[in-house]
Amino acid sequence: MNILILGDSLALPRPHRINNFDPIQDKELAVHFNETYGFLLEKELRSQFTEMNFTVTNRAQRFSTIKNICEQFGDHLFFFQPDVIVMQVGIVDCWFREELGGKQIVEIEDFEQYYRKIISLVELRPQTKLIVIGICKTSLKMEQRYPGTLKQISLYNDILKTGENHSQVFFIDMESHIEPSDPHVYLLPDDHHLNKRGNLLVNTFLLNIIKAFYENIAGCNAFETEIDTSYKHFTRSFGYYPYYGDNLYNLIYLSFQMQDLRKTTEYIKFVRENKIKHTLLPQLVDMIKEQIN
Secondary structure (H helix, E strand, C coil): CEEEEEECHHHCCECCCHHHCCCCCCCCCCECHHHCHHHHHHHHHHHHCCCCCCEEEECCCCCCCHHHHHHHHHHHHHHHCCCEEEEECCHHHHCEEHHHCCEECCCHHHHHHHHHHHHHHHHCCCCCEEEEECCCCCCHHHHHHCCCHHHHHHHHHHHHHCCCCCCCEEEECCHHHCCCCCHHHCECCCCCCECHHHHHHHHHHHHHHHHHHHHHHHHHHHCCCCHHHHHHHHHHHHHHCCCCHHHHHHHHHHHHHCCCHHHHHHHHHHHHHCCCCCCCHHHHHHHHHHHHC
16 A cells, blocks of 8 residues: 655654754754654554555645645655545645734745645546545744734634545544644644654554544455455444545444444444435435335
């Protein structure tokens, strides 16, 4: 499984003082390469699933905006042909810039247009999953320095959330994990880059989603010959990441075929309560209702 990371400097190693970095003096970084979530993700996937070859290619670049990512997205999607793209972008775009007279590098209307274009492109390659990492909140100190920044982060995140369909595009909410009054649990002292613990947090989210992909694939592969094994894989996928629409479809269909109506009803209820989007789920649920009645 090939995983490609696109984004800004939050996905990269980070020195303690980026503007005054001295390669002779500053031997210890705030976040080393082997502490970034991309490195951790590949290491853990390879350790847990030795039968599959996992590669994580980190193409993130400092100061990248959604415009930069959009301009290269087609090349990354169609030439690299990844199974999963992880995209972390937005803080560079939405931040108020003193050098721009308080304006943003990518204003929200343009941000939305670029994001729509990215979604349109990824839809052309259905076998590629897109995981979008939301923008982290900043500190109250930064909010006082740049009033309205926290509101802008939420508005830009709202746009990123609109792409989620629980089947091909997934969203990781980072806002709910960063407390502006105490941001350094997951952020460096600059108040927006991930510290070591922040990288571990992102890695955990990504790991669970990708493990759900893996188990769902394994379940599909086993379906024709080993239904019980297939169902176990789908159940494990649900345990890792319950909001994966493709896997929920498989669980509902297979539990019904195995005449486990209690589980079928539970999964259908979960879909409704969590408003899981999936183009084929409504049709499947209606079919099951007709057969039960």
